[in-house]
Amino acid sequence: MIRKIVPVIMAGGRGTRLWPLSRAAAPKQFIRFIGNRTLFQNTLERVSDSKIYEPAIVVTNEEFRFLVAEQARELGSNLSSIVLEPVARNTAAAVAAAAVVAADLFGESATVQVLASDHEIGVDEAYLSANGAARAAAEGGKLVTFGITPTEPATGYGYIEVGDILPSGAHAVKRFVEKPGLEAAAEMLSAGGYYWNSGMFMFAVPTLLAELEAFASEVLEAAKLAVAKAVKDLDFLRLDRGAFEKSPNISIDYALMEKTAKAAVVPSAFKWSDLGSWDSVWKTGSQDEDDNVSSANTTLVGTKSSLVMSHGPHLVVSGLENVVVVASEDAVYVGRMEDSQDVGKVVKRLLAAPATSKLAEIHPTCYRPWGGYTSVLVGDRFQVKRIFVLPGRKxxxxxxxxxxxHWIVVKGTAEITVGEKVEILRENESSYIPLGEIHRLANPGKIMLELIEVQTGSYLGEDDIIRIADEFGRS
Incomplete structure (x- = not known):
């Protein structure tokens, strides 16, 4: 019997380089850019073949736990575990903890594949071949990373110089190169034998743990204790905070891959992007005859080589070239394509001003275990929200x-509790909840419940919720 690979998906990042769609509270892995699936869901789909893979282990944080669970449920993907990091400690601690969990669930000889949740990857013969070579090398005692064939002298990635070829088809790692300047990147591209460091790995758990013990013992010790003292909470495994926060804050590359003599790299020619900027979204998107990439809810007239996307108002772009125009529900970004790498500077400026800081941190749509809500309009002493509740949730x-x-049902069926009264409301029916009254909203139906909520009062913050009973353990 051939053992299956255990996928470990890293989904805790908070990047804001794709603002205004991606924000601290709604990072890019959980956003639908173009199409119906998120990057996280695409990653789950790549490891969905049950002949090859075990159900995935997902490492994320408290804030994103219900996003992970819900987006997996939408795909019908079973997960082995959702591991919650109590504090951010970079990738070394996360990988170590996931390896310990994998050993507990699938045996100490398990092989894990570590994947980012926010990469765009083309699954083809080159991808499958690279995976096969990586698995053979890992099961032969190597710590394997995937090196992407460079297509341009990119300065946003680290590089790996390959050494001798190994029997598995992988190569020994000659050296790791920090993110270079443009001239150095061009020289490496011209010389050949250099690959982009993708941040994807394949490890046999015994080899990984032994090398961590040798080169990053503090990381391993913290991870083992955090898992041993972890608490099971619904579908989540909460790592122990006191143990986990003692881990050094270091990446798996610095902690281990640049030190071990067992590092190997699989040169990989499949389509790959870390989608770290809007120009990379444009490059990987489906371009029309004018080299534009656009989403629904947009109209382009005389526009070329541009990216136009909207999750809010209808966008019309006329007579422009090489621009990025992206609209969320509450903000619009317009910039030159060549300045896409500077979005991070824009976000820092937004964060520095109290009037705009929330635009960089909070997304208008917030997800909860029961569904979620979108803030539609906020005024003095009132707020309007669109609330959506999943079938069977409350x-x-x-x-x-x-x-x-005030609640007005616009789609589906609502079961509403107000004080001692329980009633069923259907489309176009409404209910009023007085200040201080105990109440509950539930969806007893088979389709999504949607309603408009109008809040009025002296304080409308989310922390003015006194929970009396809650099926998700929040009361």
Missing amino acids: LSLQKHHHRSE
Whole structure:
């Protein structure tokens, strides 16, 4: 019997380089850019072949736990575990903890494949061949990384110089190169034998743990103790905070791959992008006859070589070239394509001003275990939200000290509790919840429940929720 690979998907990043769609509270791996699936869902799909893979282990954080669970549920993907990091400690601690969990679930001789949740990858024969070579090398005692064949002298990636070829088809790693300047990148591209460092790995757990013990023992010790003292909570495994935060804050590359003599690299020619900027989204997108990449809800007239996307208002772009125009529900970014790498500077400026800081941190749509809500309009002493509740789910039994609420059902069926009264509301019917009254909203139907909520009161913050009972353990 051939053992299956255990996928480990790293989904805790908070990048904001694809602002305004991606924000600290809604990073790019969970955003639908073009199409119906997120990058995280595409990653789950790549490891969905049950003949090759075990159900994935996902490493994320408290804030994203329900996003992970819900997006996996949408795909019908079973997960082995959702491991919650109590504090950010970079990739070394996360990989170490995931390896310990994999050994507990699938045996100490398991082989794990570590994948980022926010990469765009083309699955073809080159991809399958690279995976096969990586697995053979890992099971032969190597710590394997995937090196992407460079297509341009990119300065945003680290590079790997390959050494001698190994029997598996992988190569020994000659050296790792930090992110270079443009001239050095061009020289490496011209010389050949250099590959982009993708941040994807294949490890046999015994080899990984032994090398961590040798070169990063503090990381391994913290990870083992954090898993040993972890608490199971619904579908989540909460790593122990006190143990995990003692791990050094270091990447798996610095902690291990640049030190071990067992590092190997598989040169890989499949389509890959880390989607680290809007120009990379444009490069990997489906371009029309004018070299534009656009989403629904957009109209382009006399526009060329541009990226135009909207998750909010209808965008019309006329007579422009080499631009990026992206709209979320509450913000619009317009810039030159060649300045895409500078979006991070824009976000820093937004964060520095109290009036705009929330635009970089909070997304208008927030997800919860029962569904979520989108903030539509905020004014003095009132707020309008669109609430969506998944079939069979219900919110906590709760009350508010500072606001009353009006609910209007626009789709589906709602079961509404107000005080001692329970009633069923259908489309175009409404209910009023007085300030201080105990209430609950539930979806007893088979389709998504959608309603408009109008809040009025002296304080409308999300922390004015007193939970009396909650099926998700939040009361």
